[in-house]
Amino acid sequence: MLRGRVLWVLASVALALGVWSPGARTAPVEPVVLGVPTALGSIEGADSLRAVQLAAEEINAKGGVRVGAVRRPLQVVSIDTREHEPGIPIHDALAALEKLLTERRPHAVVVGAFRSEVLLAAMDVVARYRVPYVVTIAMTPAFEARIASDPAKYRYLFRMGLQSEYFAGNLARVLGYVKSRHGVSRIQFVHQDVLWAKATVGFLETWARQAGWTVVSSDAYPTGATDFSASVLRARTGRTQILVPVFDMPQSGVLLKQVKGAQLPVAVVGFISPAVPATAWQAFEGAVDGMVQFVAEPGPLAVRALPKSVHFNRAYGQKYGEEMRMKLSGHGPGPSYDAVYVVAAAIERAGTLDPDRVADPVQRQAPGGVRRAAPGDRHQPGFPVARSWAAGGGVPGAGCGGRDPAARGVGPVSGG
Amino acid sequence: MSEVLSVLLYGLVQAAVLLLVALGFSVTFGLSGIPNFAHGGVYILSGFVCWYLLRKLGWPHLLAAAGGVAVAAVVGVLLYWLVIRPVRRLVLAEVIATFAAGVAMLELFRWMGLVTYEFNLPPVVAGSVTLGELAVDAHRLAVVAAAAGLGLLLWWFGRATRTGLALRAMAQEEYTALSLGIREDFMATVSVALGSALAAVAAVLVLPLGLISINLGYDAMLVALALTVVGGTERTAGLVLAALLLGVATVAASVVLGPHWSEVIYLAAIVAVLAVRPSGILGRLKELEERV
Numbered sequence: 001m002l003r004g005r006v007l008w009v010l011a012s013v014a015l016a017l018g019v020w021s022p023g024a025r026t027a028p029v030e031p032v033v034l035g036v037p038t039a040l041g042s043i044e045g046a047d048s049l050r051a052v053q054l055a056a057e058e059i060n061a062k063g064g065v066r067v068g069a070v071r072r073p074l075q076v077v078s079i080d081t082r083e084h085e086p087g088i089p090i091h092d093a094l095a096a097l098e099k100l101l102t103e104r105r106p107h108a109v110v111v112g113a114f115r116s117e118v119l120l121a122a123m124d125v126v127a128r129y130r131v132p133y134v135v136t137i138a139m140t141p142a143f144e145a146r147i148a149s150d151p152a153k154y155r156y157l158f159r160m161g162l163q164s165e166y167f168a169g170n171l172a173r174v175l176g177y178v179k180s181r182h183g184v185s186r187i188q189f190v191h192q193d194v195l196w197a198k199a200t201v202g203f204l205e206t207w208a209r210q211a212g213w214t215v216v217s218s219d220a221y222p223t224g225a226t227d228f229s230a231s232v233l234r235a236r237t238g239r240t241q242i243l244v245p246v247f248d249m250p251q252s253g254v255l256l257k258q259v260k261g262a263q264l265p266v267a268v269v270g271f272i273s274p275a276v277p278a279t280a281w282q283a284f285e286g287a288v289d290g291m292v293q294f295v296a297e298p299g300p301l302a303v304r305a306l307p308k309s310v311h312f313n314r315a316y317g318q319k320y321g322e323e324m325r326m327k328l329s330g331h332g333p334g335p336s337y338d339a340v341y342v343v344a345a346a347i348e349r350a351g352t353l354d355p356d357r358v359a360d361p362v363q364r365q366a367p368g369g370v371r372r373a374a375p376g377d378r379h380q381p382g383f384p385v386a387r388s389w390a391a392g393g394g395v396p397g398a399g400c401g402g403r404d405p406a407a408r409g410v411g412p413v414s415g416g
Numbered sequence: 417m418s419e420v421l422s423v424l425l426y427g428l429v430q431a432a433v434l435l436l437v438a439l440g441f442s443v444t445f446g447l448s449g450i451p452n453f454a455h456g457g458v459y460i461l462s463g464f465v466c467w468y469l470l471r472k473l474g475w476p477h478l479l480a481a482a483g484g485v486a487v488a489a490v491v492g493v494l495l496y497w498l499v500i501r502p503v504r505r506l507v508l509a510e511v512i513a514t515f516a517a518g519v520a521m522l523e524l525f526r527w528m529g530l531v532t533y534e535f536n537l538p539p540v541v542a543g544s545v546t547l548g549e550l551a552v553d554a555h556r557l558a559v560v561a562a563a564a565g566l567g568l569l570l571w572w573f574g575r576a577t578r579t580g581l582a583l584r585a586m587a588q589e590e591y592t593a594l595s596l597g598i599r600e601d602f603m604a605t606v607s608v609a610l611g612s613a614l615a616a617v618a619a620v621l622v623l624p625l626g627l628i629s630i631n632l633g634y635d636a637m638l639v640a641l642a643l644t645v646v647g648g649t650e651r652t653a654g655l656v657l658a659a660l661l662l663g664v665a666t667v668a669a670s671v672v673l674g675p676h677w678s679e680v681i682y683l684a685a686i687v688a689v690l691a692v693r694p695s696g697i698l699g700r701l702k703e704l705e706e707r708v
Binding site: 042043085220226228231237284 | 419422423426429430526529531532533534536538544546550551552553555556625626627629631632667670671674675676678679
């Protein structure tokens with residue numbers, strides 16, 4: 001009898017301990033999974049992934065994301081879509097996206113497509129899987145037009161990065177300033193034969209003709225091209241004064257070398273992705289001299305007027321090393337870093353991971369941080385920055401949007 | 417007038433580039449009948465080796481270039497013994513095996529992430545030269561001089577050295593050459609190693625014009641194939657003529673029609689020559705075969 005009672009007491013104590021023990025009470029906390037399906041072999045894609053990981057670590061260091069009553073850590077999963085490589089078909093990139101969505105089941109996607117062509121094709125896939133998707137690299141304005149055509153279907157899709165119309169508009173303002181200041185009139189466009197660059201140059205060409213420029217030519221090069229002799233020859237015979245490159249491929253840096261080698265009397269004003277990093281002077285062995293590099297996103301440049309951009313540069317340098325920070329690409333990392341914070345905040349506001357309830361707070365989330373909203377569009381970085389290259393390095397301080405004097409001045413860790 | 421001269425000058429430079437890139441493939445195929453479709457892979461490999469020796473280990477430029485050429489020659493030897501010899505005389509298998517080896521090399525570099533602008537080589541000669549109204553960087557003129565010199569050197573090698581004569585004998589009549597004591601494996605090894613070394617010479621001279629881009633490995637294969645088909649495999653003069661024609665044609669097409677057209681020129685030339693003159697412009701092999 002006594003033995004029975006003892007056993008009963010012991011069993012009760014064991015049961016009570018089992019129920020109240022910390023191990024049993026705290027079931028393993030499932031992470032909030034963020035997917036990054038992009039061209040990881042490109043400098044923009046690789047840097048953006050690193051920026052996402054940095055933001056996720058910062059959020060996790062503060063306890064993670066509050067989902068209802070539970071704080072859950074962020075987990076970043078990625079897949080290389082290889083879409084920046086020549087000859088990779090769109091459906092290969094889509095297959096990679098679907099693989100990530102079905103196998104890793106992310107609660108949200110950030111960075112997203114690298115190529116606009118892939119972004120447009122991915123929209124239906126994202127709508128089918130109902131995953132909040134924040135694109136930060138691909139730039140085509142057709143994205144917004146497609147969303148407007150069926151807002152209910154595409155309610156999970158958002159842009160946090162630059163759109164080519166804004167990019168072209170800001171670049172046009174810079175070119176207009178150069179024209180009025182220096183009296184130049186002959187302009188030549190050289191661009192990559194991809195959707196965003198074609199849209200940008202299409203806009204710029206129309207603007208240039210209306211603004212009284214003589215357009216010498218507009219030369220499209222396939223992705224991966226390394227010989228720009230045709231444009232150099234056209235520039236010489238057409239007496240080009242301003243050469244406007246629009247490229248996101250590493251090979252485009254060769255254009256600067258060829259222009260210098262041919263001693264062309266032109267000013268280069270535009271966007272060449274490999275000429276953005278602070279290490280460009282060394283990488284180009286001085287061939288970048290005189291170029292006005294239109295950066296457009298201050299993510300890779302620490303701008304004092306945007307304290308978060310200074311923090312981002314410092315934190316990035318501490319985590320990945322100063323050399324990696326100096327090589328930060330000009331398009332992608334800033335918005336990608338912000339996108340993680342926006343998604344995390346949206347989940348906290350929704351109090352759930354239900355995509356339908358997360359999508360609305362993402363829509364309402366006011367962008368801030370590394371980028372800043374453009375007037376009239378809360379999802380555009382309105383802080384264009386140019387970096388001029390001269391005398392062995394970047395000339396500091398060139399907020400060139402003209403609408404915000406506070407943009408002038410580059411932060412202490414920018415490296416020029 | 418100035419535009420025509422510009423096209424001709426840049427066409428000449430382009431011809432020299434094409435000739436350098438194609439020489440290695442053409443020499444191996446012409447001398448031993450081995451279609452080394454790993455040529456593009458070896459071309460880019462030697463560029464990366466030169467870059468590593470120069471930029472990471474701080475070797476002098478010339479020594480780094482020599483290192484790239486030496487490594488390429490060794491890779492050529494390995495290619496023959498590990499990839500080509502097991503399928504020797506099975507022409508289709510030789511093509512598939514070497515092509516697979518080349519693609520494996522190139523995609524390995526891509527997988528390793530060797531795709532940024534930092535992978536570039538400095539010019540052999542710095543500065544620019546002004547010819548009349550036209551300025552051209554000195555390195556391009558050095559490429560023209562190097563292509564001409566290398567072409568002459570190979571012409572001499574094939575006619576004045578025992579190894580060159582033995583290789584040509586193997587190419588012309590293999591069984592007679594064997595009966596004269598010429599060792600087949602040794603000669604084939606020499607031809608693949610020589611072709612690979614020439615690919616490396618092209619890499620250290622041509623890649624400074626752009627950067628070490630993996631896609632250039634595939635382009636190198638297309639260029640080598642186009643020149644070999646158009647020029648014929650028997651005479652270096654055929655290769656030079658093909659390089660001049662295609663070089664000027666591609667530059668003229670990209671200036672007049674647009675940069676996309678240069679790739680079309682290569683493919684159109686291959687199709688046209690195969691249809692009209694299968695032995696190439698200066699080649700006579702097909703004609704002789706048909707007559708026999």
